[in-house]
Amino acid sequence: MKFKFILYLVVTLGLAAMAYFLFFHDSDKPKEEKKNGGGGPAKVEAIIVKPQFAADTLTLTGSIDADEKVEIRSEVSGIVEKIYFSEGTRVGQGQTLLKINDIELQAQLRSAETRRQLTSENERRARLLLEKGAISQEEYDIASADFKTAQAQIQLIKAQISKTSVRAPFSGVIGLRNISPGAYISPDILITSLVKSSQVKITFSIPEKYASTVKLNSKIYFTVANSSEKFPATIYAIQPEIEINTRTLSVRAKADNSKGNLIPGTFANIAFDLNEVDDAIMVPTEAIVPVQDGKKVFIYKNGKAKEVMVQTGSRSQSDVIVLSGLNPSDTVITTGVLSLKDGADVKITLKNKPAKS
Template structure:
């Protein structure tokens, strides 16, 4: 029994010794690591020296290109298409006949109405003569006169219906693809084709409300469309009088000439809207900015140490951002390795 207790005591002492040994080993290793950390070599980074310049402040927006005029061609009366006078995809002139709807029944109704009108007109003339001779009463004459006027209005109504069987182009433009053929029975609900005026186009876009006061009618904007590197110009001609309370934006519309028909209605436009010229502006590369909660930050090199700076920004271009607070002329802005940097870390700067 005493031997057993002695053995257990030996084992416990050995375990305690092992634990104490591990603790002291870890402390010594951590101390060595700390010594090495204190002598950590500086991180190699690229940087630029901040300078000031005059900057034409612009904002990039998405817009939509629309036709200056566009209309769906439909028939106002129901009937069978007698003839089609246009070719798909061609230009037509204002007033040009596009479609003729069969009007035989309407013309028969017109002939009947004109006969009745002629008879009523003769009756009205005779009644007027008899009234002058006091052979009939005023009431009898009024009845004859009303009958004549009613039949005359009916004749005019049928003539108006006949006129609607000839469908004309309301303005000059390019006609679209047709959805009918000769012999098709058309109704007011059936879309025949589209007519679009593409000689001049409209670009509609919306700007954030904070820039609303900086937009002026007759200002020139530049825009690009997908599929071409060509840059186009347009002139602002209309601005909505109020802010959209849902999106907090202001809608703006500009016009441009569609030279060579290189632009198509319905496509998107990347709009560059000029706002003003900022004197002594500071622009920095987009890749130098780190988004953080409630703002943005950058690293600047001060005495070969990385220092954090919170910044406030305004508009941005394709590659740069306008900084309005947090940096000054002469600061050395770190532009590479920023995601690995920590405040007060040593750096070796290479100026770009």
């Protein structure tokens, strides 16, 4: 019994000693870490900026439009008698696309022609009687007016008959049709569309501050989705005023599409060359931090991060041209910039090395 008591006492004292050691050992750690500075300076990457040649190119998004496009509708109502086009095929200017039944108009035309013959004869007789003084000038004028009215009525009916033949206003590719033979159509029903795309129009907008660089007949280059080919285009029209809501200038260019590689309605990624700079300062886009008053970067100086306000120009997919705020040989921090504060301690790893003199 005494042996068991001694055993329990030894075990209890041992557990108590272990708990005491663990508690006081762990409670000293924060004090030690606080004394040693809480983990040291932030580790970041940086580059040394160097003047270099750069083409100051503006990257824009635009849309590709057909050179000409029209919705085909009938000017008159009636039953579709015949369709003369196949969907998705090329048609020529003036080609008949469909015919609307004109049987009633043809009957009206025959009636009007009969009336014209009668009024023509009446006008001839009235003229002879007027020459003999048998009727007054007023009576002749009435007969003459009836004849001219009959002539005008024929011209009106013929114009209506011509409208029953729907023709292509220009050469192009016809779209999908929305009607069938025998259908009743009216001017508000879309028959199909006609697109001329041997040339295409590229419509895009340029920020106001670059508006003065846009010139007629200047070249641009653009790409489209799923293709690496660069297509040339020539600026042929410039909007005469800035759009107030967007503060941009609308511009339109034309590009050759004889091979049919460009589809109207798709987006175009446009490279607009502003100028070439021999000593541009460029930094990675991730180094730029947008702020309320503009943009800033952090440079490394004497072991600390220093905040510098910058003005930027055009950008590529990976770099931005810095117009002011940086000097050659500045060390610009490129990682962790969103969590940095002015004057923070940093430890840098250079991604590029300074040139040896």
